[in-house]
Amino acid sequence: MFLQQLINGIMLGSTYSLVAIGYTLIFGVLNLLHFAHGEVFMLGAFIGLQIVLGLKLGIFGVIVGAMAGTALVGFLIERVAFRPIKKEYFLAPLIATIGITIILQEMANKIFGSEPVGFPQTVEIRNFQLGPIGINTLQILILSISIFLMVVLHLFVSNTKLGRGMRATAENSTTARLLGVKVNRIIVLTFMVASALAGAAGVLVGMAYNYISPYMGAQMAGKGFAIMLLGGLGNIKGAMLGGLILGVAEILSVGYLASSYRDAFAFGVMILILILKPSGLFGSLIHED
């Protein structure tokens, strides 16, 4: 029972990680709390659904398509609601992303309808029994896709020139600019990478729960914030681990407490972290007092 829930928690947590990495990337590089990121996640799920229904592609086609679609959305958000806004007032870009949140949510409502919809099966589900633990192909697939994406992101950020530029910008954008990093290009790239990850997470969550609604982004936003804090602001590895921790903790709390407390759990964690250890469990990149 416990092991089973641990497995379920890790699977759920790996999708949380994908979303939280986006938050932490954007916060690290741009110092922006990106409220619309949850909506990008939701759009990813819907784009994936349209690809399944319209193009009848397999799971990998769906994920790649959704990632491309949300990367485009991320690009547009940067152009419309981040670049034109003066940065000296830290709330201005934040409010602009709230504006984008409203627009995206309403649009999704109009285009896809406000009723929650299911996600058609794209993989054949087979159950495996490993002693007391039951695990199916879908779960294995979700877990391996998220881990694959995280590894790719990690290699990208730590080994490529662009990734180095990203880290430099996160550390100090003025110095990075002086040293020849094209900061504006890095910012666009950050938005696109973060959005693509959220898009993939949207599809994975949609498949895991067989449930997509225009309002799923708002719930994810709160969790994303909590994980970002848990792992330390701007800390990518922290976000990966933090996602897993929250996923497991949530599933366990549903299993052993009441399910309606589930959402409070993420926020309780957030409050505790902020009071006890504001730099997060794994150290924060940003030192803001």
Place this chain on the structure above:
Amino acid sequence: MISPFVQSILIFGGINAILALSLYLPFSGGQLSLAQGGFMAIGAYTSAVLTRNFGIPFSISLIAGAVLSSAVGVGVGFPALRIKGIYLLLITLGFNEVIRVFFLNFKYTGAVGGFGGIFPLTNLFNLYLVLILLILFFHRFQNSRLGRALRAIDQDQDAAEARGVPLTRMKTFAFGAGAFIAGLAGGFYAHFVMFIESGTFGFQRSLEAMIFVILGGSQIFYGPILGAFLVTIIPESFRFLQKFRFEIFGACLVLMMVLRPRGILDEEVCQWRWWKEKFLGKGLK
């Protein structure tokens, strides 16, 4: 008389204005709180329970709700005092959600089913009486010792402390008073819509309050009031574009941040001099 439609807009505008003021008070001391929706929930549930289940007069239950909300505000505000900026925003957002989930599970007030059958006691008269009292309060407050101390904390916390401003006491006061005002807004809200459920008081409500303040202008207390009425009225006045009014509102928000990120009103605009110079030209003093 006024049509019910206009009346409901005026009432929602008034409630939103009170909510906006509740955020403005701690914000004028540099504390951005996203827990106002939660404080509103405490005020709403408390006053509704008192009037419906105990038959206590509206005015007393309104104040009781606000006092309880303020007590919780001081309680949660205290640990939050040493953090600032983005961190404070996130911790208060967390508090808001914890309060919401509490009401989602609290059997006495109906848990998931919500709390209904509240008496329709809010009307234009008592709502606007409170709003006017609040405006008078802020008018007196902004240049009082406390008001100036809060502004000093906002501008430079360390300098303010060095000049003898008691930081902890001031911040706790601002947080608690903000929660008090939010509790009032909640009481009025509950007795107007007559049915409340926890979902209405999620952090989206707090974000809305933040939008009122930022859009209207956060430097002077007329700003949040203007912002609240604008945000209430704009989506309604685009009713002829029925389908897209929220998209237009979102676009307005983005545009506003591009053009005037500090809000519509600031201290300069609120002085007669500015208008005189604008219309009569400079040199006329």
